[in-house]
Amino acid sequence: MNLRLGIVGWRGMVGSVLVQRMQAEKDFLQFSSSFFSTSQAGEALPESLTKMLGAASFAPTLKDACNLSALGEMDIILCTQGGIYTSEIQPKLRKAGWQGFWVDAASTLRLESFSTLTMDPVNLALIEADLLLGKKDFIGANCTTAILVMGLSGLFKKSLVHWVSFASYQSVSGSGAKAIESLLQQTKAVSDVASALPAGYSALQSTQSLSHFLQNKEQKRISDEALHPSALSVGPIGFNVLPWIDSDIGNGWSREELKTQQETNKILGIKKDKAIPIEGTCVRVPTLRCHALSCLVYLKENLSAGQCQAILQAAHPWINIVENTKETTLAELTPAMFSGSLQIGIGRIRKSRLGGKLDEKYLNLFIIGDQLLWGAAEPLRRMLPILIKHLSTSPAALTNKNNAKNIA
Numbered sequence: 232m233n234l235r236l237g238i239v240g241w242r243g244m245v246g247s248v249l250v251q252r253m254q255a256e257k258d259f260l261q262f263s264s265s266f267f268s269t270s271q272a273g274e275a276l277p278e279s280l281t282k283m284l285g286a287a288s289f290a291p292t293l294k295d296a297c298n299l300s301a302l303g304e305m306d307i308i309l310c311t312q313g314g315i316y317t318s319e320i321q322p323k324l325r326k327a328g329w330q331g332f333w334v335d336a337a338s339t340l341r342l343e344s345f346s347t348l349t350m351d352p353v354n355l356a357l358i359e360a361d362l363l364l365g366k367k368d369f370i371g372a373n374c375t376t377a378i379l380v381m382g383l384s385g386l387f388k389k390s391l392v393h394w395v396s397f398a399s400y401q402s403v404s405g406s407g408a409k410a411i412e413s414l415l416q417q418t419k420a421v422s423d424v425a426s427a428l429p430a431g432y433s434a435l436q437s438t439q440s441l442s443h444f445l446q447n448k449e450q451k452r453i454s455d456e457a458l459h460p461s462a463l464s465v466g467p468i469g470f471n472v473l474p475w476i477d478s479d480i481g482n483g484w485s486r487e488e489l490k491t492q493q494e495t496n497k498i499l500g501i502k503k504d505k506a507i508p509i510e511g512t513c514v515r516v517p518t519l520r521c522h523a524l525s526c527l528v529y530l531k532e533n534l535s536a537g538q539c540q541a542i543l544q545a546a547h548p549w550i551n552i553v554e555n556t557k558e559t560t561l562a563e564l565t566p567a568m569f570s571g572s573l574q575i576g577i578g579r580i581r582k583s584r585l586g587g588k589l590d591e592k593y594l595n596l597f598i599i600g601d602q603l604l605w606g607a608a609e610p611l612r613r614m615l616p617i618l619i620k621h622l623s624t625s626p627a628a629l630t631n632k633n634n635a636k637n638i639a
Contacts, residue, residue, distance in 0.1 A: 233288075234619065236262035237305035239296050240312030241280075244408050245336050249311060249608035250283065258615050259287035265305065267296035269312070296320075303329045306629055307618060309611060310335040321368075330629060334614050336371045336607055341494060348372045348498045349610045351617060352547040353384045357500045358614075362621045365628070369614050372498060373490040374606030375399050375513060378522045380498055381575045381605050382598030385546030386528065386539070387499055387507075393529040393592075397491075397511035401476060402566065403468055404520040405602050410468070414517055417469025421445070445470060473515040487513040521566035522606055523599040527583065533591035540580050543596075549605070553578030564599060573609065575600045 240246040253259055264287060266276060272295035281289075294301045296316070302308060302324060310317060314337040321333055321340065333340075340346045346368040347361040348354070358369070372380070379397065386392050403410040424444050428437055445467070467473075477487035492509040501507060511524070530539075544552050551574040553564040562568075564578040576599040583593030600606060622628055 234262050234306045234622065235304060236264045236615075237267055237294070237302060237308045238264060239267040239308065239310045239316070240336075241266055242268075243311055243313075244404060244411075245603060245607040246311040248603045249309070249612055250280070252604075252608055252612050253615075254283045256612065258612065259284050259289070261615070261619055262307075263288040263290075265290040265294050265301075267302070268293040269296045269316070272296070272298070299323055299327060303327065303331075305331055306622075307332045307334060307615070309615075310337070311608075311611070313337055314339040330367065332614075332618055333368045334370075334611050334618075335368070336611055338373065338490070340368055341370050341372065341490075342497065343368070346370050348494060349614050350377060350380055350498050351610070351613050352549065353380050353387065354498050354500065355617075357498075358617060359621070362617075362628070363625075371607060371610045372494045373487070374405050374602045375401060375487065375522055375524070376491050376494040376498070377606045377610065378575065378598060378600040378602070379491060379509075379524055379526070380495055381547075381549065381600060382524070382577050382596075383526070383528065383543070385542040385544070385550075386530070388546060389542060391530050391532060391534070391542070392507055393531050394508040395511075395526055395528050397509070397524045397526045399511060399513045400516045400518075400523040400525075401513060402518040402520050402522055402602050403515065405476075405522065405606070406515070411519065414468050414519075417467065418517075421470055441470070468515060468517050471517065474512060476513040476515055485513060518566040519570060520601055520603050521569050521599055522602045523566065523597065525579075525597050526595070528594040528596070530592045530594060534594075535591065536580050536582050536594070539594050539596075543577055543580075549573055549575050551576050552580070555579050555581060564597060566599065569599050569601055571604075572601060573604055575605065 241250050264284070266280070271293050274293050276291060276293060296312065297320070302320065308331060310333065317335055317337045317339040341348060345366060347358055347366050347370070349358060349369045350372060351358055380387065383392065383395070403414045421441060421444070425437065425441060428440055475485050477485050480486050480489055488511060491511065492506065495509050496506040540552060544550050553559055553576055555578060560578055564576050569576050577596055579595060579597040581595050582589045582591060583595055585593055
């Protein structure tokens with residue numbers, strides 16, 4: 232079966248990680264790949280990309296990402312271009328009769344009734360069932376949701392969770408490449424100011440001076456305006472935390488906080504009337520690419536910390552339990568240690584002391600994972616072998632897919 236794969240958004244942060252993972256797992260050898268661009272259609276593929284593709288089959292030039300006819304020739308479209316692009320292109324393709332599979336990282340289609348959220352270590356059975364039902368849109372979950380679900384998967388699978396309360400600590404990569412550039416610029420600006428402080432300043436004097444600098448950033452003469460709010464995609468994040476992520480949906484809630492409950496229950500296939508309550512405060516912190524969550528889980532059964540740990544560990548191969556000691560936690564349960572790793576770290580596992588005594592139904596724990604991997608690229612990549620397997624046994628799933636001639 233010579234499946235045609237179209238990739239849109241491959242130059243962005245998530246897209247770049249996705250392509251790297253596909254190359255590492257030799258996914259490209261399973262497809263005839265075409266790369267689409269919104270700005271460089273007709274140009275040759277970059278040499279760095281062709282080297283990465285190696286012996287795989289691929290189109291030598293970039294195709295127009297807004298050309299519905301070219302997109303309509305694909306069996307699978309893998310998209311990390313963003314919500315605006317998805318909102319415009321996906322409905323047009325479907326309206327024109329395209330029957331291929333749309334696999335996307337954007338939030339646009341996540342809660343649509345026709346879409347399935349893909350997190351196969353947790354919901355493979357649901358994905359396979361939806362494929363048999365004829366569903367064609369498979370969407371990556373919100374990054375915070377993904378890390379939470381991957382971490383608590385064992386408890387969810389055994390229906391042990393009554394509710395979850397969390398505080399997230401989300402890296403700037405979740406806000407895109409410009410946010411990372413902002414963090415680096417801001418860090419440099421503060422470092423430059425610190426270097427210019429008079430010799431012999433005490434730690435207190437230095438802290439006071441730098442705090443004054445940060446609080447009055449608009450009045451400072453910084454050549455690159457690194458700390459000015461208008462130059463930032465994420466806000467003044469250097470040496471700071473921002474306890475608000477995404478848009479304001481009213482009543483004091485951010486959109487990011489609402490996503491977690493909605494998407495977690497959809498991943499698990501739980502109906503709205505039986506939804507697991509999940510809520511928390513989402514905070515942006517000055518780390519590069521790992522998201523973390525401090526969770527309080529109210530269980531349906533009395534389970535010891537050891538029992539919970541065993542259930543969490545057995546959920547899937549990517550769980551990495553970190554011993555709940557000060558030394559091990561500080562050395563291993565950090566963004567620096569999990570950056571670039573497919574492992575989901577879980578530590579600080581302990582029973583709550585609410586009410587002054589241990590309560591076996593309350594579980595405290597800390598989860599950490601790479602936002603660009605399980606939080607974005609990896610669930611999309613892992614849909615490809617699932618689709619190959621499905622199409623090998625159900626080739627009729629692509630019936631009427633070749634409507635490219637009718638797509639204008």
